[in-house]
Amino acid sequence: MPIDARSTVPVPHRWVRQWATPPQVLAVARVAFAIGLLLVWQPLDAAPLGSLPAEVYFAPLGPMVLLGGFPPTWWLVALEVGSRGALAALALGWRTRAAGLTFAVIETILSGYRYSTGKIDHDILLYTVVPAVMSFSAWGDRLSIDSLIRPRRARADASAIAVSLVAVATAVEFATSGIAKAATGWLDPTSSAVEAWARQYEQSSSLRAVGETLLASDSLLLWKSFDVATVVFELGFLVAIVSRRVTRWYVLGAVGFHLGILLVLGIDFSKLTLVYLILLGTLGAKALAPLPLARGRRAASWRWLIWPGVTAAAIGVYWTSFDVRTLGPSLAGYSSRSVIGFVALIAFGVIVIATARRAPERSLSPRLPRFADPVVLGAGALALGIGPMTLFTLSEPFPAVMGPLFMGNQSEDRAITTFRQRFLLMHDDESAPISAAEFYAVRDPYATSLGEFQFPRSVETWPRAVGSARIAELSALGHRFSWIPVHGDPADVGDAQRQDLADRFPDATGIEIRWQESTSVDGEPIEERIARRYLIPLTADR
Structure with a gap:
């Protein structure tokens, strides 16, 4: 039918x-x-x-x-x-x-x-x-x-x-x-x-x-x-x-x-x-449409x-x-x-x-x-x-086409709070920025995932949850972590991980991982501060 x-x-x-x-x-x-x-x-x-x-x-x-x-x-x-x-x-x-x-x-x-x-x-x-x-x-x-x-x-x-x-x-x-x-x-x-x-x-x-x-x-x-x-x-x-x-x-x-x-x-x-x-x-x-047949076989x-x-x-x-995506202008x-x-x-x-x-x-x-x-x-x-x-x-709306990266609302009465992550190579009193890819010795997108999705964000201010705070609290984006080295006590850094960092950055005395928090209204910054800062010392292991 x-x-x-x-x-x-x-x-x-x-x-x-x-x-x-x-x-x-x-x-x-x-x-x-x-x-x-x-x-x-x-x-x-x-x-x-x-x-x-x-x-x-x-x-x-x-x-x-x-x-x-x-x-x-x-x-x-x-x-x-x-x-x-x-x-x-x-x-x-x-x-x-x-x-x-x-x-x-x-x-x-x-x-x-x-x-x-x-x-x-x-x-x-x-x-x-x-x-x-x-x-x-x-x-x-x-x-x-x-x-x-x-x-x-x-x-x-x-x-x-x-x-x-x-x-x-x-x-x-x-x-x-x-x-x-x-x-x-x-x-x-x-x-x-x-x-x-x-x-x-x-x-x-x-x-x-x-x-x-x-x-x-x-x-x-x-x-x-x-x-x-x-x-x-x-x-x-x-x-x-x-x-x-x-x-x-x-x-x-x-x-x-x-x-x-x-x-x-x-x-x-x-x-x-x-x-x-x-x-x-x-x-x-x-x-x-189906190809015609010729002598019992499909026509050429x-x-x-x-x-x-x-x-x-x-x-x-x-x-x-x-x-091939580089062929476009x-x-x-x-x-x-x-x-x-x-x-x-x-x-x-x-x-x-x-x-x-x-x-x-x-x-x-x-x-x-x-x-x-x-x-x-x-x-x-x-x-x-x-x-x-x-x-x-799973701490993620999974399966989902667009996941928890876009959960939460960082704006409250048009005051928008944003965060920016930085890795800093320390040498005595001087510092130089390095990328997440350099820090983890792995290319993107994995470096970004490791850096931005396992690193803690301020649970008090980001993301602001309205309606169901429980969902936001469970989100892997800032509220659930497993790797202590970049968001907890630096003493918990594994020996192998610390030695790897020391070998790759022989002149560094430490690596600082920092979240810069800024609040703006209508695009104009009204407050900036360092929300989180962690230092991984490297000199002790040399």
Whole structure:
């Protein structure tokens, strides 16, 4: 029975059926997903973790807490090689299901190691949920080596279940972000959290040109509208997925949402368009219709040469460490990576506008198995329950698209309190600043995570929590610490860690770690002070 035909099937059944997607559309999404990740990933990005000492191992609640520290570098390299190999196989469509599941499992392990530096980056949707769930869909039935070797009947039924689960996961991730913001001051009518965060980014010299222009405005109504719009949008995704037609236009709103974040704060979420392509379910519906048959075999077509060629190019780009995001020009206040992200979001927005009125699922007649309803409803209920639960148990609203970095409201009656961290190399009475990367001897983003997300902030003044102080108190951003050396008694610094610092900075008598607190009103500083200061002496160990 066609999807849009009237029927007496239960509502949950009808809701799942609307997510049925033609195999050729899912194939385009699969190739874009795999190639997109290959193009933007930095080779062996987790390998530097192998050089970190056990003192800085800060595992979130989960299996990683059973480990005493980071694994050796060779193990991390082996995992990354396996992950990227699985991703390449996924792009080519070779043993698609096994490749997707392998990628999801390896990335789950690697994510646990990455998150143990103190900050959860909320990549679980991209790196684990989507490849694992979509492995049971028809996204390997077209544009794949598997389809050439073993042609099979399209599985629109399984695709409906898989895509509906991706929709639920996406909505829950957005909702947990909205819950955290709503509970920690974003809806306070007397101040603006977005304005406060923009001011924080301005203090760290990472605010973008549009943000600087907006900060020139002292309109509370303007800034408050950003707060409310953000919370409403993130919570609204749960409502939008009730209808796939509504979801298609809602992802267009997501494009605007991510563009705003990119233009103001410079944070690029364009990778999420790889997930939105699956929810959209329209790209390639006409252009990649099933190829004709000739003498019992598929007719030769130049189209079969495109995706292997692009995949090979993406693999080459990855292993040569070339970052395609540097191809874009650097505009005033924006890096070339931000420009590429901006172009990607605009391009996806154009695709949504051009194709959102299509509904290729109408031509499908999926017959869902009996277990479809309990599977989808059970997974949905589990996701809805896990979201709020992990908000407390993990000290992070996880899974979430945008996590606790944006929890709290630093503004109180328009007086905005910001903090800036500094590492200072001490030599007698002189001092010289060094970066977090130099201090930890590891590159970003891990250096920033270790420095800014495990280092204490003033629990009395930041972040100001309105509504549910308990959530803010549990946040890993400033209220939960594991590494004593940089926020407690310097005597607790491990011998190995102290010796490592002494070897790397032989002329230093100590290292001071400092938080500079400043309060401003309408951009004008009214108070500055050193909120926290810790000195790690090094001379005693020489």
